[in-house]
Amino acid sequence: MTSWTALDDLDAKYRDETEAVTALLAARALTPDQRAAIRAQAEGLVRAARQSAKRQGVVESFLQEFSLGTREGLALMCLAEALLRTPDAETRDRLIAEKIGGADWASHLGQSDSLFVNASTWGLMLTGKLVDVDEEARRDPPGFLRSLVERIGEPVVRRAVAQAIGIMGEQFVLGRTIEGALKRAAKEGQVCSFDMLGEGARTAADAARYEQAYADALEAVGKHSKGAGPEAGHGVSVKLSALSPRYEATHEDRVWTELYPRVKRLALIAAKHDINFTIDAEEADRLTLSLKLLDRLARDADLGAWKGLGLAVQAYQKRSVLAVARVAEIAQASGRRLMVRLVKGAYWDSEIKRAQVGGRPDYPVFTTKAATDLSYLVCARALIAASPHVYAQFATHNAHTLAAVHAMAKEAGVKIEFQRLHGMGEALYRAAEALRDGAIVRTYAPVGGHEDLLPYLVRRLLENGANTSFVHALLDERVPAEDVVVDPIAAVEKAGVGPHPKIPRPADIYGAERRNSAGVDLSIPDEAARLTHAARALQRLRAGPASGPAQDVLSPSDGGVIGRAAEATPPEIDAAFAAARAAQGAWDALGGFRRAEVLRAMGDALEANADHLIAICTREAGKTLADGVAEVREAVDFCRYYAHLAQTKFAGPETLKGPVGETNSLELNGRGVFVCISPWNFPLAIFTGQIAAALAAGNAVLAKPAEQTPLIAAQAVALFHQAGLDPALLHLVPGRGETVGAALTAHPECDGVAFTGGTDTARRINQSLAARPGPIVPFIAETGGLNGMFVDTTALKEQVVDDVVLSAFGSSGQRCSALRILFLPSDTADMVIDTIKGAMDALVIGDPADPATDVGPVIDEEARSTLEAHLQRLGREAKILHRLEAPRAGTFFGPILAEIPSAKFLEREVFGPILHVVRYEPSELAKVAGELAGQGYGLTLGVHSRIDAFAREVRSLVPAGNVYVNRSIIGAVVGVQPFGGEGLSGTGPKAGGPNSLTRYAIERAVSVNITAQGGDPALLNLSL
């Protein structure tokens, strides 16, 4: 059997698309004769389906009328998604008013003969039949709608909309309970695979609840099935992410101790009743884990001779052919017949996004629809060939795919099954009745309450409303059947085997400007293990001048000595200034273009040494591996981004417009010698970023790292020098703030200071600069924040909790952007708090070199005791809601959730994993937010809401340099989210933004009177 490593190989997961698609073509899934016959059949199916769709499926009608390409479609989806979970009437009304007010519902009226579409339109038209659609309505439908809302009152609107959405719910969910769903399936004569709706588990309690729901469903389905067997009877589909809050490759141990027993308990029930039990396919990062689970289950003797165990495989993954081969091997080797559902895949857009954000080597999925379709055919052939070890189930709503699969199965004489989603593909499968020779069409049937349905529905509609989707084309009568049917082999041959021309590889998303930094895929065990090994095997390092007494540098995770650092002495500081001053003029004169080359070389050097640098971040700063990867990537991005700015903004004099007879230009130059003082929490990224900015603008630099993290800084400086920077231009001056820092900022040769750190220190530096004689120099300060996140009742709890936990406890809360105060509406506060507590319990606190660790240590004993002191105060004056235990060795501090009465409770930033919660009444938002704003900080701000106006209101109440809506508030990306605060949080300009370099530079304007030479030749030589 092929090893798991082969499946998780980077070259397999991120295989070059051209190579992968070439291999798919070479597999010759269909002969030319078959292709012609299949095309004809598929076109016939399209025509027949269109004919038979007198009364279309509701989803089809919906999609046709409210496509997500229209404002109304989007508004309706957003409304539907949020309305049912919003408990308070006031917020519901705001949501309705906002989403309805801006849309043109009137234009959809009567456009479809579907009961549902009209019902919802009428519902949304606010019982329009009762109100005369007068002239005004025809002239200005949105205005009419708004005035209608005013006239008939919001409660009526609320009822009408809720009713419309209720109708939709009835149509897409087979039943609210499994019993109801079974009854309806019997009435409609459907064979189903039931799916329990809901978001993935965030807490152990969620997972236990889902297990119970699945177990109940299995029992009910089993009893109902009365021995029909896994092929003829109903089954159940399970999402493993619902059964564990940590179904992740980096938590594989936990998968075996917690998730596996849970899945096995469910499988035992399915086996007892002899029904089909299928593990749904989820994200690509989970593929190998799901196959490993299947492998173990298949070999588990406790499951007896049961043949109902199944797994879904996604054809859009580049590893789909490997996965199918692996499943077939498992079936053969274990002797257990497996049921395998082949799908194309439901998470394509998020796979593309994840790969871009993570700087992955390539995409794990194909980037063209034709490649996915072709992959499906190749996988289908392999699955059919794997019979009888595999019972193949084909889930599709695509006529060509259906006809092709049917042809392959018929040729092989193998019995197969088709599957469709409830509410979709009815007409197609009706049309295919004769063709499929009695093959079962199983319906994937969601079961659950409406509030759980909507996120599912939105995902489905997004996928199927896409213009690449077959269903979308099928619905559009204007598209002839021969165009609706696409033969993927022909499509690939025509378009070429390469990737989609509009989807750049993750490295190229910033175009020619700069290359995206490369990440590390920690879901691949070998990749994570390599980093762990590098951290554990790290040799002792040294920082600072060789002379002078050196101190041990200790690791916060275990107190071990990891190197030594010496403090720069006053004569060394003088010498560094003198050397820097002497070298700076030539560097400035080189121009932005040449300086950019050095910075780019530095970016590449950082990337080439990433493992070593991550190891130092882990040992010296206590960063988790994921944080270490992000740290190096940010440093790389800074170098490349500032190289781009150097090249574009420091390329030479810019000519300005003016009167004839003179030339006017403006030029940017370096100021001289910059002092860069950086913090320990981003010991590489901010350290490198400040230096790169100063260098890009044409300055020389003296860089003082934080006392706690001199070793990584020394490595960065060495890499700058290796990358071709004259050592005289960059000097490492390690030491304490009160000695070295003070000497640097008071030094007469200092032409500017870039500082990131605490607000108090910034103030001291500012005072010291002000006290100096000579020129007034710029001071660029990025300081702390009291960062808040405001949640309203329309927000999705799971999204809120994910983002809160990451923002507050990620990096042990030691980011200046970290979330400090969470503002929760009183209506949903308890529910959100309970889930946050559960999600906190799922966090792993410990050795940051272990890939499973989420929360590492705080930086040192001093930091820990400050947090302890704050904890004591919380114990006395506030309410501690939850506290996690921390390891004893090293300087760990267990994350804390505490409720405080108001933002005023916090006088200053508390730098660590402590999240404060403030409950608020929506009517008091202005007061509550005002109290936060009154503290004077302005760094990051988060909002979670489906109401745009709420986000706008919060933004207007709380000034902040970086606002994040419906996402975490940490992890600003260079050039994408320029970072930096206002008020007590910093001076600007933002780091990693287009204006970053302005204060590092001086501006010189030059005006030349060319008439002084006798005249303006350009003016005198004007032609007609």
Ligand SMILES: Cc1cc2nc3c(=O)[nH]c(=O)nc-3n(C[C@H](O)[C@H](O)[C@H](O)COP(=O)(O)OP(=O)(O)OC[C@H]3O[C@@H](n4cnc5c(N)ncnc54)[C@H](O)[C@@H]3O)c2cc1C
């Ligand atoms: C019964 C059933 C069970 C399902 N279970 C799962 C499951 O467990 N896991 C899961 O992930 N999905 C599952 N799905 C969802 C399924 O993946 C989608 O419904 C399916 O992709 C639609 O395929 P199609 O043949 O009907 O449509 P088509 O319209 O022919 O194909 C749509 C597919 O093409 C892909 N695509 C679109 N554009 C591109 C592009 N540029 N590059 C590459 N690919 C592209 C889409 O992502 C999608 O996968 C299931 C579907 C059904 C019917």
